[in-house]
Every structure is written in structure tokens, then in C-alpha cells.
Amino acid sequence: MAKHVPAARKEYTWESENPYYEKKKYPEPTVCEDCGAVYRDGRWQWPQEGENFGPDVNKALCPACRRKRDKYPGGFVYLSGSFFKEKREEIMNRINNTVEEITAQRPLHRILWIKETEDGVEIATTTERFARHIGEAVYSAFKGELDVNYNENEKLARVFWRRDLP
Ligand SMILES: [Zn+2]
Structure with missing residues (x-):
């Protein structure tokens, strides 16, 4: 995929x-x-x-x-790497907690879908800020590599987080 x-x-x-x-x-x-x-x-x-x-x-x-x-996200978070595969449950739990906490405060920050990709998971969010926030929460809890791309024309953020096992 x-x-x-x-x-x-x-x-x-x-x-x-x-x-x-x-x-x-x-x-x-x-x-x-x-x-x-x-x-x-x-x-x-x-x-x-x-x-x-x-x-x-x-x-x-x-x-x-x-x-x-309209299935029209403002941001994507892509999670991948062998560390992610191994700790997937723990990482997804951390994300769920972050999402619940923020969505409870800010109704416009929501997850649109979570999908399997070839090498991990794709999370679509309503806003670019929320995608960034999720990426930063994963990075601060699990380290790894975080890369944020923001496309001004599309008003779309793509946040890549990856960690591999040593
Ligand atoms: Zn509504």
C-alpha cells in the first residue's frame, strides 16, 4: 500500500x-x-x-x-520504522491520550482516520497544528526522527516520525 x-x-x-x-x-x-x-x-x-x-x-x-x-485533512502524521512496529501499541496509546486531551479542549482538532501504510501508520488530522502536536508528543516520549513539512499552497502539514531498532 x-x-x-x-x-x-x-x-x-x-x-x-x-x-x-x-x-x-x-x-x-x-x-x-x-x-x-x-x-x-x-x-x-x-x-x-x-x-x-x-x-x-x-x-x-x-x-x-x-x-x-469531505475527507479533506489539514495534516498527516506518518509513523514508521522497526521500533514503531515493536512498540506500536504503546505509541498508539500515547497518541490516543494526547488526542483525547486536546480534542476535549479544542473541538476542531480531530483525527479523521488512521490507516495502515506499507511501512507503518498514517494519521489524518483536521488541522496542521494538530498533526504537528501529535508528532511532537511522539518525539518527546519516544525520541527517533521527526520531520515536519508544511505546504503553504495546500495549507497541509505532513509530519514524519520514524524510529528504527538499533
Ligand atoms: Zn461539528
């Missing part, structure tokens, strides 16, 4: 009309009809427990749910 790279990404000017633009403004409050996140104080947040906005609240798809629907 080859590394998955999106073949054709739609062109956006990356301004407020772009549905994936995380800084886009919405009327407040706006509730995501898919995940229930609420836009207020200028950002997407999880609602308070038991909070109810009523049937007339403004609804939209949040940028993370749009990316999920």
Missing part, C-alpha cells in the same frame, strides 16, 4: 468563504448539526453539560465536520 496523498485538493482562496477556514465567523451561538459543538466568543467549543440551545438556534457544520465529510 502506497502512502496516501490526496490527489486533487479543491482550490480555495483560504478566506472567510472557505468552509474549512477555522477562523471563519458565524452568528453566535451557532451549533454544529453533526457533532454538537457550539460557536461562541469567536470560537468553536464543546457545549456545557446539559446545555440546550432550542430548536431555533442557528445551525451549521463546523470546519472539523466538513473536513470529515
